[in-house]
Amino acid sequence: MKRTVLFLVCLLLAGAGALVAQNVQVSGIVTDAVDGQWLPGVSVVVKGAHTSTSTDANGRYTISVPGNATLVFSFVGMKTQEQAVAGRAEINVTLTGETKQLEDVVVVAYGVARSKNAMSGAISTMKGEAIAAVPTPSFDQALAGKMAGVAVTTASGLLADGTSIRIRGTGSISLSSQPLVVIDGMPMTETSNLNVFNSGNGTRFNPMATINQNDIASIEVLKDAAAAALYGSRAANGVILITTKRGKAGSTQVSYSNYFGWSQSVGLPDLLGSDDFMRIQNEAAMNYWGPGAIIASPIDTNGDGVDDSTNWLDLAFRTGFSQNHQVSVNGGTEKLSFYGSADWLDQEGTVRGNSLERYAFRASVDATPSKYFKAGISVNYANTDNFGVLSDGYLAGVTLAAYLALPNVPEKVNGDYYMEAGRLAPGGNKFSYESSNTYGNAIYHPTATVDLQRNRNLAERVGAIAYAELTPVKGLNITSKLGIDNLNNFEDQYSHPSISGLGMSYNGLVQDNTAWVKQWNWQNYANYKVSFHNHNLSFMAGLEYQNRDYQDIYAGAYDFVSPDFRNILDGLFVETSTGGTKNSRGFMSYFGNMSYNFREKYYLDLSFRADGFSGFGKNNRFGYFPGLSAAWRITEEPFMEPLKDWLPALKIRTSWGVVGNSNVSPYGSRTLFSGGQYADINGVSMAQVGNAGLKWENTMKTDIGFDASLLNNHVNLSFDYWRTDISDMLLDAEVIRSTGIPGAKVLTNIGSMSNTGIEIQLNTVNYESHDHGFIWTSAVNLTTVNNKVKALAGDDILGANSLIVGQPMGVWRVYEWGGVDPATGRPGYIDQPTGRVKYYDANPAVLAEQKWKFADGTLAPALGNDDYKVKDGITGAPTWYGNFDNTVKWQNLDFTLGLQFAGGNKILNATRASLMDTRMGNKTSEILNRWTAPGQSTEIPKLYWGQNTGITTTSDRYLEDGAFLRFRDITIGYTLPAIIKEKTGVTGRIFARVNNLWVLTAYKGSDPEISTNRNANYSVGTDNRSVPAVRAFTVGINLNFQ
Amino acid sequence: MKNIYIKKLFASLFLAGFLLSCDVLDQPYYMGYDADAIFSDPEKVRSAAIGMYDAFQNADFLGGRAQIYVDIRGMDVNPVSYFGSVSTHDGTLTAANGIVEGAWTGAYRTLFEINLFLENILSHTGVVSAEEEKRFVAEAKFLRAVVYFYLLNLWGQQYAGPSDNLGVPLVLRSFDGGNAFSDEAKIPRATVGEVYDQIIKDLKEAAADLPDKLNNAYENISRANANAVQAFLSRVYLYRRQYAEAVEAADKVTGYSLEDDLAAKVFAYPPPVDNKEIIFFVAMSNTDNPNTNNALGQHYGADYRGDITVSANFLKLFEPNTSDTRFNLLKQKGGSYYCNKYANGSYNWAPVIRYAEVLLNKAEALAQQDAGISTAALGIINEIRDRSKAGKVPAFTEKKDFIDFILAERRRELAFEGHGSFDLFRNEKGIEAGRAAAAAAAIPYPNDLFALPIPEADVTKSGGILIQNGGY
DSSP: OHHHHHHHHHHHHHTGGGSOOOEEEEEEEEEETTTOOBOTTOEEEETTSSOEEEOOTTSEEEEEEETTOEEEEEOTTBOOEEEEOTTOSBOOEEEOBSSSSSSOEEEEETTEEEETTTOOSOEEEEEGGGTTTOOOSSHHHHTTTSSTTEEEEESSSSTTOOEEEEESSOOOSSSOOOOEEEETTEEOOOOSOOOOGGGGTSSOOOGGGGSOGGGEEEEEEEOSHHHHGGGGGGOTTOEEEEEEOOOOSEEEEEEEEEEEEEEEEOOOOOBOOHHHHHHHHHHHHHHHHOTTOOOBOOOOTTOSSSOOOOOHHHHHBOOEEEEEEEEEEEEEOSSEEEEEEEEEEEEEOSBTTOEEEEEEEEEEEEEEEETTEEEEEEEEEEEEEEEOOOOTTOTTSHHHHHHHSOTTSOSEETTEEOEETTEEOOTTBOSOSSTTOOOOOOOOOHHHHHHSOEEEEEEEEEEEEEEEEEOSSTTEEEEEEEEEEEEEEEEEEEEOTTSTTHHHHTTSEEEEEEEEEEEEEEEEEEEEEEEETTEEEEEEEEEEEEEEEEEEEEEEEEEESOTTOOSOOTTSEEEEEEEEEEEEEEEEEEEEEEEEEETTTEEEEEEEEEEEETTSOGGGOEEEEEEEEEEEEGGGSGGGGGGTTTOOEEEEEEEEEEEEEOOSOTTTTSOEEEEOOBTTBOOEEEEEOOOTTOOOEEEEEEEEEEEEEETTTTEEEEEEEEEEEEEEEEEEEEOOGGGOOGGGEEEEEEEEEEEEEEEEEEEEEEEEETTTTEEEEEEEEEEEOEEEEEEOSSSOBOSSEEBOTTSOTTEEEEBOEEEEOTTTOOEEEEETTTTEEEEEOOOTTSOGGGSEEETTSOBOOOSOGGGOEEOTTOOSSOSEEEEEEEEEEETTEEEEEEEEEEESOEEEEHHHHHTTOSSSSOOBGGGGGBOOSTTOOOSBOOOOTTOOTTTTOOBGGGEEEOOEEEEEEEEEEEEOOHHHHHHHOEEEEEEEEEESOOEEESOOSSOTTOOTTTTOSSSOSEESSOOOOEEEEEEEEEEEEO | OHHHHHHHHHHHHHHHHHHHHHHHHSOOOSSSEEHHHHTTSHHHHHHHHHHHHHHHTOTTTTTTHHHHHHHHTSSSBOOOGGGGGGGTOSSOOOTTOHHHHHHHHHHHHHHHHHHHHHHHHHHSTTSSOHHHHHHHHHHHHHHHHHHHHHHHHHHSOOTTOOTTSEEEEOOOSOOOTTTTTSGGGOOOEEEHHHHHHHHHHHHHHHHHHSOSSOSSHHHHHHSOOHHHHHHHHHHHHHHTTOHHHHHHHHHTOOSOOOOSOIIIIISSSSOOTTOSSEEEEEOOOSSSSOOTTTOHHHHHOTTSOOOOOBOHHHHTTSOTTOOOGGGGGEEEETTEEEEOSOTTGGGSOEEEEEHHHHHHHHHHHHHHHSSSOOHHHHHHHHHHHHHTTOOOOOOOSSHHHHHHHHHHHHHHHHTTSSOHHHHHHHTTOOBOSOSOGGGOSOBOSOOGGGSOOOOHHHHHHTTTOSOOOTTO
């Protein structure tokens, strides 16, 4: 069909000169020659005049021109096309990629660019629009469910919590498995959490929140080692390349966009009300102590005759609200172009007290004074103010406190928080019945803990990049690029004297930590391109230096004059403490690339990098990383010609390469001395014994796949089989102790494992009708990941998530649930040596050695180490995941339904387990099904107060299927009609969106993707009272003035 | 042309880049020093010498725990539930025991620091003056000898046996990440004789190069001087039953005397630095000590952790209503007696050697050499007893009885300072009945279990090179 259109265009062109010049209305549609999609924003200019327009969201344009005029269609990344009007009223144009043939060009590294046809490696690309206006604090969260092979999960529903990004599986056991993020060619700091208090486990602050996602023009993800080899020792976990927006030659534009979002926590537990709570508590107490043991009673503190009752979830959680406003300017000429933006993001989280506000600015200018020379500068600044909330892992955390809080006490009495000894006052409840049983949960006051205290992050990021590009002869580009990235965070924590813990112990404690990360990077490289006799060659060679300094300074002040003073200000406190840490690291690297193709049919690409890193041992200062890839466009062969109609394009490609993981401690290889005090005498003593051989983890990646276009380009299919073999994995290896080495361990390159899988991406145009302005497209992708541990430093490392040679890392190892004995209500587990079920009698009258019995009443060994069962091949990480997106456009309306799915894993629902704890504290309604009478069939044993064996014991009873289908994104948009543009010059779109509307899953917790261990490599898939995920409703508008 | 300038600019940028390279790959360490930087700077060498004492102060070994293990494996305290089977000799102790592993690890960790210092100072000669260099080397050798002495007597099959019984691995060098996994790191156990030979060699070499007295009074009691070396030699020779040498070494200890008040002078925190009795103790301060879970004063102190109670065996060493002031170094609380030598919790210094022991070493050696009752020895014991108002030594006719009295005097005088089980086993004595109920029975000598097990982790890792003690 397209061929026909082109033919007609040519035919019309031929006759153009004969027509008389007069003003005519010309309209048409501009489409992309590769996929037939309409191209919005294409500039349409009358040659030699000042008349211009651009295409709307449906690729349509209308312009009034003299009949003999020539129209110039231009679009970034596309070949500019001229069309003589020649009296025509309709001119439809297909634009092709700038580099001779079809499609966009992707810069993969250091000026090395690849068109889609020429890509022989596995690279996913996406446009910035796809993540703009997604109401997340950082762009990395918005990447979830967008690309094949890229799994993005957010630890919790807290704003600015860390994000776990895994490209084709998890690549390390000890080191970070996060990909390298490169923005405009500059590698970013790898830090994934800027908080240091509570060892970074309390509140968390993800530095990606300092990057304004509205400035992102495109994202490329390097998944195999072909191009990633150019990033050497940092590319083991893949590379995310971000290109920010820059000025375009052509019309000058001012854009304004905004969104307003409302969010709520999804999947909060169903907690007991006052009456059920008291009934369960008293029943458990009477089972334990005997009749008459009442430990929970109502209280009426305000004397209104109504027993007090509080819904703590309503107090601790709320409807969140976000708004974002961005203004940007963009424009320029062939010689000078500019881009600038200012952005304000204001978010109130779904958890009381949680908020984030960000001001972000970016400006760039590119100047091309001559064909020999080009230079540009960009700067960005962001100021972020985040109020964090303590959550999982801390009794004072909002989830633990609000879930446990007693429902039969008031929040406040006479305006004061209802507290005793720094915690929620027990009211009519007892934490112990007899003095011998004084243990119990410490229940913090859920609102006082948040309202009276402070966990603040004030972060600033300043970045700048300057480059100069010299073209002394045609085909040769020499570039020098210098970038700085300075990130600092002021972490400010206040603990109130009335709250048990630090605040109470220190009579008010302020802890402040200022952390600086200061990085510079200097790249110098040359690119050369040459073609002869259908041989096309390009070369690149360069070198790069990078230096990063980290320093933090801590100050604490306590014993304040009064709780009114909550900052470290002179004269208002008595005691102080200070401290700090500092480190630095540097890279020096040489790299090169050679790519070759013959007739754009056979492709060969070689990459190489030598990476010197200050953290490697002196015997392994430099790592060498090769990558090679090849592709064959079979459909370019003459013998494929007969199939051209149904198979217009087929490319087979393969790649192999070695990359590394250099996220080692900056001084891990060195033998170090630090302060070694001997009583009153200061000295130095050995702090760490070095390993001069310490080096990167070695990651070998192999990929074989194909890209096919079928049925007139209506179906595009990519398939990859990939394999990653990681060797020299760094693990703490135990030394023979008589060596006396400090800690008796040495970090050693010793382990190995592999990840394998397939990746399928299928894009289809299901139905299109240019006449009716209707198009329906689908995109589906599927990734599988299979991990296997091959070698460890010594023995298997056993735990709930175990490291066992031959199993995937983090394989579940738990007790096996044997059910509740209907006759007695006792919990049972499988006695692994015999395979029989043994039951636990929690009755306090039973002697300790007689607690465990088989069904026949014979004594059984207590549940112990022998009873753990390795759940063969099952971990907390999904083994398959993907997305299924459908987009329908009809005239000015567009509609997207984005589905996300994953599975093959089991999740440990520790939230569910802990909310059945038999001690004082609220429970989930599930506990109402507890065993009460002989013959009753239930999964909840008879309750004995304070006896958690068989209740909260970690077993496969709480391992739940993690498979899910998520309605990730439903968007409806309306593009402003052409009439508005004609009258005002304004184009734009309004939209409404729901993120995470609904999740279809068997998982009983809040969300199958929530992970209490956040960015962990193998301790994944545990949900232990993390803040639930968020559902968000957003409306917004984008307007362009030109 | 303009372009030429630009090319030149680029060329110079590339050149500058190469010059920068060494900077980015050699990053400074801010929170201390690289090992290489230490031994090229005299001030840092002096600091590193202090670092050996910091290592010697190991919380799992000579910071107090080693002394405790020597005593809880004897008979003057009751079995300690906190230390479990380490204190019972009842066959329940296994090679996987974490406390034993911790002590073994702590001892070799100390040796690591000392060996590393020795290697470096010997390969970086001339950084400090020859005199200072000799002194530091001597200090290292002294500390190494002391660590080996405790190691050997805790783990070695030294009891009643010939010198070619198995001792402990003699590690006289340091390892690093590069060779810690190699076969050279799998060092077999040397014989008891070989370890003692090394100890004596180190001590003799150290004695020659140390001053008799350190100018800094604080250091004079907390760092090695020649007197400390001779004092320790007298103990080593006594253990080896080389009595003449023991007397000779004891006689070389000069300038010391017994303090009038043990509690106020020797066991005070901090001890007065003009102390005449302390020869070498491991110094502690309120900011640098083994803390709640490891300090002597915590484990022994009635008002602290109070894990360890004094046994009836010890109490019966004193007459009822004794005038012996050493009895006042016990504290009664809740029906139990506790050692009160370390009354300041975590802060008390850990004893290694003091002048009273030198006198006792000499007395015992003299008594052993004498065919009858050594009058010289008698005089020394009376001197010891006079200080504590314990009355004169009763009259003895049998040499054996007199020696037993000297050994009892040693128990009274040096109780809970890390001598208990060593003094029993070296004299081929077992544990008498009289400890608290669970382990009340006597445990006769010899007994395989009087030596601690070599930690299982090391036996396994050595691949059969480390031979386990009998009974484990």
